[in-house]
Amino acid sequence: MRLSILDQSPIISGHSTAEAVAETIKLAREADRLGYHRYWLAEHHSLMALADPCPEILVARVAAETTRIRVGTGGVMLPHYSPLKVAEQFRMLEALYPQRIDLGIGRAPGGDRTTAMALGQGQYSNAEDFPEQVQFLVAWLDDNMPSSHPYGKIKAQPLGPTAPPVWLLGSSDYSGALAAQLGLNFSFAHFISADGGDSVMRDYKRKFQPSAREAKPQALLTVFAICAETDAEAERRAASIDLRRLNMDYGLNQPVPTQAEAESRQYNEAERQRIAYNRRRLVFGAPATVKARLLELQAQFEADELMIITITGAYDTRLESYRLLAQAFDLIPSA
Numbered sequence: 001m002r003l004s005i006l007d008q009s010p011i012i013s014g015h016s017t018a019e020a021v022a023e024t025i026k027l028a029r030e031a032d033r034l035g036y037h038r039y040w041l042a043e044h045h046s047l048m049a050l051a052d053p054c055p056e057i058l059v060a061r062v063a064a065e066t067t068r069i070r071v072g073t074g075g076v077m078l079p080h081y082s083p084l085k086v087a088e089q090f091r092m093l094e095a096l097y098p099q100r101i102d103l104g105i106g107r108a109p110g111g112d113r114t115t116a117m118a119l120g121q122g123q124y125s126n127a128e129d130f131p132e133q134v135q136f137l138v139a140w141l142d143d144n145m146p147s148s149h150p151y152g153k154i155k156a157q158p159l160g161p162t163a164p165p166v167w168l169l170g171s172s173d174y175s176g177a178l179a180a181q182l183g184l185n186f187s188f189a190h191f192i193s194a195d196g197g198d199s200v201m202r203d204y205k206r207k208f209q210p211s212a213r214e215a216k217p218q219a220l221l222t223v224f225a226i227c228a229e230t231d232a233e234a235e236r237r238a239a240s241i242d243l244r245r246l247n248m249d250y251g252l253n254q255p256v257p258t259q260a261e262a263e264s265r266q267y268n269e270a271e272r273q274r275i276a277y278n279r280r281r282l283v284f285g286a287p288a289t290v291k292a293r294l295l296e297l298q299a300q301f302e303a304d305e306l307m308i309i310t311i312t313g314a315y316d317t318r319l320e321s322y323r324l325l326a327q328a329f330d331l332i333p334s335a
Helices: 017-034 055-065 083-096 113-119 130-141 173-182 197-207 231-237 239-249 259-264 269-281 287-301 315-328
Strands: 002-007 038-041 070-073 101-106 166-170 185-189 219-227 282-285 305-309
Touching (some): 002 017, 002 315, 017 055, 017 315, 038 101, 038 305, 055 070, 083 130, 101 130, 130 166, 166 173, 173 197, 185 197, 197 219, 197 287, 231 239, 231 287, 239 259, 239 269, 269 282, 282 287, 287 305, 287 315
Parallel strands (some): 002 038, 038 070, 070 101, 101 166, 166 185, 185 219, 219 305
């Protein structure tokens, strides 16, 4: 089973954004050494808890700091951007790091509506043009824009013999259906939605139409997981993401709480119920516990790969979680 990492570059309370980015580089190096397959960077805008608004730039740095692991985006929020510009960026990344780059794309705003309008210079993209954007992007990546098209003579440089695989990201049936229709890879965000994803993944595979890019469907499941030496310690460390998600429900734009901040928070009954509800999107426990649950989800969703996102109240416990998972899944460290 291939195991990969999604990194949102969390900003933990009391730490700077520069420290958060440095911790991303540190984790990427360790993931490369531990034997993880992919390392994806997420795009978020104007959030006090997440430091990366431009994953395409951080991809370049992470790829330069590693030697083996595939590096990509999870993902570029395409409605904000020109498909041609994104194709040019990723053709350049492919030229720099051949056959190590993944292009994951989504249609969410990656922030609130006001920020999305600022990105669009006063216009809010509702992603109605997303299917066309994806088709343009793939055509420029593959240098096969129809000659009869008004853009037919435009080339996304630097051209080369290979192009990054394209993954459509989603937490509903929309992106799964589009990925199947266009013959692209699909990644489902279980950490966003715990409901109905298994049927979305099965429909994607059943309806997949082979394309020049992909002969068969490839499905990746992204799960939020926290691993510690014992089940009890893992549950204790989950307190930080419990509070982080509750703050999000309240619309609070704050850094990720530290372990101490999370443990000192007092909850009313409604909040405890909300935390229990949110924990349906979280796997936590000792290595054997987490591995067993992840394999259950992999079978339930018929996923070809698993990707793990981990945020805790301290950077060292996040790193420890990934190390324990690597050991549990018998990943092969690089020399």
